[in-house]
Amino acid sequence: MTFAALQKSARARHLSILGGFHPDAGDDVPQACRTILLLGPDEPAFWPVYQDSPEALDGAPDPMDRWSRRVIGAWAETLGAQALYPFGGPPFLPFYSWALRSGRVHAAPVQFLVHDTAGLMVSFRGALALQAHIDLPDSPPSPCQTCAATPCVTACPVAALTPAGYDVPACKAYLDTAAGQDCLTGGCRVRRACPVSQGFGRLPAQSEYHMRQFKGA
Numbered sequence: 001m002t003f004a005a006l007q008k009s010a011r012a013r014h015l016s017i018l019g020g021f022h023p024d025a026g027d028d029v030p031q032a033c034r035t036i037l038l039l040g041p042d043e044p045a046f047w048p049v050y051q052d053s054p055e056a057l058d059g060a061p062d063p064m065d066r067w068s069r070r071v072i073g074a075w076a077e078t079l080g081a082q083a084l085y086p087f088g089g090p091p092f093l094p095f096y097s098w099a100l101r102s103g104r105v106h107a108a109p110v111q112f113l114v115h116d117t118a119g120l121m122v123s124f125r126g127a128l129a130l131q132a133h134i135d136l137p138d139s140p141p142s143p144c145q146t147c148a149a150t151p152c153v154t155a156c157p158v159a160a161l162t163p164a165g166y167d168v169p170a171c172k173a174y175l176d177t178a179a180g181q182d183c184l185t186g187g188c189r190v191r192r193a194c195p196v197s198q199g200f201g202r203l204p205a206q207s208e209y210h211m212r213q214f215k216g217a
């Protein structure tokens with residue numbers, strides 16, 4: 001089983017392997033796991049396919065998390081792997097730390113995660129814990145190294161998300177205002193300001209789904 005073959009299988013499920021790592025004793029991963037692969041939506045193909053799924057149409061809560069359990073869970077079974085999810089807590093599995101371990105994802109100046117192709121729009125639907133050692137491609141450097149303008153630092157209209165931290169109540173309060181409808185329906189302006197995010201193909205409707213979930217949380 002090669003990384004390329006697994007990436008092809010991920011894409012067939014409208015997912016993408018955004019990074020991976022070979023765990024050591026310090027990583028909080030399942031026993032006997034030799035490779036962790038982090039899975040995110042394959043953009044822009046993911047959203048229209050998800051919208052036609054039974055989970056998106058049945059009106060029950062947490063449709064995207066249920067979609068993830070079904071699709072990633074079934075794939076893991078065929079691989080003899082364990083499926084792991086970023087939701088379902090607390091306690092939560094340490095996806096933020098795992099993302100950093102992959103070397104494909106870095107902490108942006110505003111602390112959110114930034115990926116070499118997804119930018120600040122990076123997000124995870126789950127992970128596969130495999131017993132096999134899968135050779136992983138080399139990781140490119142962080143895009144922040146060559147981003148002189150750092151637009152993420154000043155993009156939040158109410159300075160709720162800056163290098164000083166994330167003021168969640170201030171962010172949510174802004175989402176309730178008329179001016180905040182742009183963040184609510186189009187996605188966080190900080191995440192959108194990143195030039196790497198802009199080339200990723202995340203659809204505004206998908207951002208709106210997540211922003212409404214976040215606002216209601």
Ligand code: B12
Pocket residue numbers: 085086087092093094095096097098110111112113114120121122123124125161166168171187188191210211214217
């Ligand atoms: C709780 C949580 C939140 C909380 C608190 C965030 C926080 N301060 O940590 C709230 C509700 C505020 C939140 C909001 C959002 N979150 Co959130 N969140 C989580 C969640 C479920 C658990 C985090 C956790 O406690 N992990 C357990 C600890 C023990 O392990 P760890 O994560 O490795 O711990 C590290 C982090 O906590 C990190 N850390 C410490 N302080 C901070 C502060 C910030 C701002 C961040 C990002 C990280 C961070 O340091 C720890 C050690 O390395 C993770 C998924 C996960 N399972 O990790 C997503 C996750 C971090 N969130 C994510 C996302 C997408 C969002 C939203 C953008 C959702 C949306 N609307 O689309 C929003 C932000 C709204 C916006 N402005 O756009 C993504 C990452 C996105 C990114 N590019 O960074 C994750 C990985 C979920 C996913 N499925 O991909 N989230």
Ligand code: SF4
Pocket residue numbers: 108109114119120143144145147149150151152153193194195196
């Ligand atoms: S805007 Fe620039 S500094 Fe900010 S996360 Fe994106 S690449 Fe990094």
Ligand code: SF4
Pocket residue numbers: 155156157158159160161170171172174175183187188189190191
């Ligand atoms: S969603 Fe809007 S208010 Fe909240 S952190 Fe992002 S830019 Fe700021």
